[in-house]
Amino acid sequence: MEAHHLIPISKQKEFEFSLDVRGNIVSLWPNCHRAIHLTDNKLKDDLLKALYEKLKEKLEIFGLYASLQELLEFY
Incomplete structure (x- = not known):
């Protein structure tokens, strides 16, 4: 399992509160994690x-x- 920040840490400046909290972290299988970053x-x-x-x-x-649309635009 691999930890993944749903709202990427690189977007921290757009948020008042820390993105490095358990509510923003999900555990993913490695293949799913790679898919989020590298797939179509x-x-x-x-x-x-x-x-x-x-x-x-x-x-x-x-x-x-963050709205779903904003989240999708982060990636």
């Missing part, structure tokens, strides 16, 4: 949409607000 847009977007739906409420608990 359809598969990547499908994976990100699924993760976003699962983590949206946790992100908000930590003061991290």
Whole structure:
């Protein structure tokens, strides 16, 4: 398993609160992790949409607000 920040750490300047919190970290199989970073847009977007739906409420608990569209644009 590999840790992945749903909202990338490289976007920290766009957020008031730290992105390095458990609400923004998900554990992924290595192949899924690689797919998010290296695959075609359809598969990547499908994976990100699924993760976003699962983590949206946790992100908000930590003061991290991003729409699905914003998240997809981060990648």
